[in-house]
Amino acid sequence: MIEGQTPLRAAVIGCGGMGLAHARSLAALADFTVVAGCDLQEELAQRFAEQIAGARPYTDLDRMLAEQRPDVVVVATNNVTHAPLTIRAAEAGARGVICEKPMATCLADGRAMVEACRRANTALIVHHQRRMLPEFVTLRRLIAEGALGEVRLIRAGCAGDVLSDGTHLVDTLRHLAGDAEVRRVFGQIHRLPPDPAEEPGQGFPVSGGWRYGHPVESGAMAVVECADGLRAELFTGTLQP
Ligand SMILES: NC(=O)c1ccc[n+]([C@@H]2O[C@H](COP(=O)([O-])OP(=O)(O)OC[C@H]3O[C@@H](n4cnc5c(N)ncnc54)[C@H](O)[C@@H]3O)[C@@H](O)[C@H]2O)c1
CATH class of the missing domain: 3.40.50.720 (NAD(P)-binding Rossmann-like Domain)
Known part of the structure; x- marks a missing residue:
């Protein structure tokens, strides 16, 4: 202080x-x-x-x-x-x-x-605290220094839905990309039929129901193109590889 x-x-x-x-x-x-x-x-x-x-x-x-x-x-x-x-x-x-x-x-x-x-x-x-994790801070530095060669593609995945863990995935990608501007995104979501017995707000792993008071998808994927040419392929949910 x-x-x-x-x-x-x-x-x-x-x-x-x-x-x-x-x-x-x-x-x-x-x-x-x-x-x-x-x-x-x-x-x-x-x-x-x-x-x-x-x-x-x-x-x-x-x-x-x-x-x-x-x-x-x-x-x-x-x-x-x-x-x-x-x-x-x-x-x-x-x-x-x-x-x-x-x-x-x-x-x-x-x-x-x-x-x-x-x-x-x-x-x-x-x-988005995960960008502060020492491993991601180090990885960003190594990429920026060129220690890994030219990084053209980042492929990443996580469990959960886009608005829960997926937001960390997107932010981590942006962090590793040096916060380069995102030029284009396309994506797709998949939603299994909701379980009628499931209470709104419950549900992890995601079963096509609800989380934090809103409906969520079962799986999602996105292709992100950054202004510097970097491409990322992101996958979330129980169906990701
Ligand atoms: N950054 C992370 O790693 C991380 C991890 C878990 C959750 N989250 C996020 O944190 C948020 C809270 O998650 P949580 O797990 O603590 O949920 P929680 O259900 O334990 O707590 C949410 C609280 O907000 C209260 N609330 C709702 N609307 C309100 C309002 N209008 N005024 C006052 N209080 C209100 C609820 O009564 C509840 O007690 C969510 O947005 C979630 O996505 C972030």
């Missing part, structure tokens, strides 16, 4: 598994004080406050934003809520929003988030 600087006030929306993980990480850093956690489920907000010293529990987001005036807001809720909650945090004056992946569930939402954060001068980070 810069000497003499007051720690940033951080608040977390969504006190489930990831919300708590973010709060613990922020609380371990001298730059941040975690002042609040907000969840629609009161017992989770209470548990958050019990586990994160100094944090107050809320179930009403507007009240939390008005009373706590956080500098940094973490959005760790169900995927379809990322856009409206990020926009509310930016409009309430947060200087930064750390939004869990996937950034949004449709392009229009993603664009609205970027526009709202630009208007409010709020820094927006989507939490």
Whole structure:
């Protein structure tokens, strides 16, 4: 932390598994004080406050934003809520929003988030932490240095659906490609008939049902062409090789 600087006030929306993980990480850093956690489920907000010293529990987001005036807001809720909650945090004056992946569930939402954060001068980070893993940092450096020769094709796959693990796959590819601009993408998804006994929000490995409150596919593939000519072939789901 810069000497003499007051720690940033951080608040977390969504006190489930990831919300708590973010709060613990922020609380371990001298730059941040975690002042609040907000969840629609009161017992989770209470548990958050019990586990994160100094944090107050809320179930009403507007009240939390008005009373706590956080500098940094973490959005760790169900995927379809990322856009409206990020926009509310930016409009309430947060200087930064750390939004869990996937950034949004449709392009229009993603664009609205970027526009709202630009208007409010709020820094927006989507939490793709895997690009920080030492193996991927090293691999990116080796590729950039030419130690592996000219890389023309990256082929990669993962289990899960596109909006869960697949977003990490796409971000890791972009990281290894030196964040080169993506020029063209084509893709295809495959959806097995949903299991009528499956509850919305459940389901991993993906069985053609739901995750994080929205329907997901069983398998997907994409061919990505980057501006520097690099081609990537990505596969997700239970049907990938
Ligand atoms: N980066 C990663 O590696 C990683 C890993 C797992 C999950 N995630 C992402 O993190 C997010 C949360 O995942 P999780 O596993 O913690 O889910 P979770 O179900 O444990 O927690 C989500 C919480 O958000 C709360 N919530 C939903 N809408 C809300 C609202 N409008 N206001 C306040 N609270 C609200 C729910 O009540 C729930 O407690 C998801 O977007 C998921 O994709 C990221």
